[in-house]
């Protein structure tokens with residue numbers, strides 16, 4: 010029989026407590042979700058600022074539907090690129106302090122597009138070990154020489170850049186994340202920029218989790234710490250703090266013109282709905298306005314203080330992401346199930362999403378959470394820890 014192995018692969022995952030399944034969410038509002046008729050405090054969302062249900066964003070989306078219709082109707086270089094797309098791209102370029110911007114339907118597509126377009130000629134991608142799956146896969150499939158350096162380890166990176174990039178290695182792209190999606194820590198961006206410059210490499214930052222959260226204006230840690238001469242390729246997503254969907258790349262006019270011409274994920278894909286672009290413009294305004302970010306950071310500080318008082322060993326993070334490493338997939342699931350029984354939903358991240366032996370609960374905070382919500386989370390964590 011054809012594809013016999015797929016049943017066996019599923020069975021193997023089930024046995025190892027690694028099988029993934031959808032959870033249908035019926036209500037998702039104001040930091041609460043309901044699943045199978047039970048309500049939970051939601052500490053597993055990337056909607057860090059509550060923008061996916063902000064009345065102004067919803068209003069803008071409705072306005073966008075009236076102005077532009079439901080979909081874009083074509084790929085962007087045919088007739089799918091509307092005034093709303095242009096306005097959003099311009100706003101993102103300005104917000105991140107770059108010449109120009111290209112919009113994508115997802116961060117996954119953007120990361121693939123960057124690598125496949127830039128490595129049309131031979132080159133080497135050197136990426137942080139903990140980079141997102143989309144970048145790792147782009148590195149593996151884009152035909153470049155692909156190397157990975159130990160997480161945030163500048164010595165290891167220096168060694169690879171000095172000794173392991175062969176003479177035929179071609180152009181070098183060093184890639185990292187602003188805020189790491191599973192650990193919540195940040196990259197040493199200044200040092201990475203200096204190192205890249207010394208090796209005549211380009212630096213790419215995927216700021217999916219920093220954009221909207223970090224930086225003086227919420228422009229992200231990548232945009233706040235670099236200009237386009239230090240970090241030539243800046244990428245961010247719109248489905249996290251922005252509360253909508255899609256992604257962007259900003260950089261020099263030449264880079265964006267090049268991607269517009271050679272990034273196949275861009276050229277051959279229907280442009281994002283213009284109403285979505287229109288709504289995202291309002292998200293940007295709300296991020297810049299600052300109140301929601303302030304609330305998020307107050308929540309992060311409150312949570313960290315409480316957890317330290319309760320002797321939980323969190324990893325260092327000033328972002329909205331706070332992992333609690335358990336170290337084993339079955340125990341991680343058991344922990345998450347205990348929390349669920351107490352009305353609290355957190356992410357249970359297992360191999361291969363995180364390295365083997367570092368299976369963890371991933372707690373994400375939002376401006377939507379109240380102090381009482383965070384108290385309830387901490388109480389539940391204590392009870393679950395005691396029971397296990």
Ligand SMILES: *Cc1c(COP(=O)(O)O)cnc(C)c1O
Nearest residue numbers: 115116117141190215217246255
């Ligand atoms: C979420 C994420 C992506 C993918 O973005 P999508 O728009 O969800 O496809 C890429 N990189 C990082 C670091 C992410 O966290």
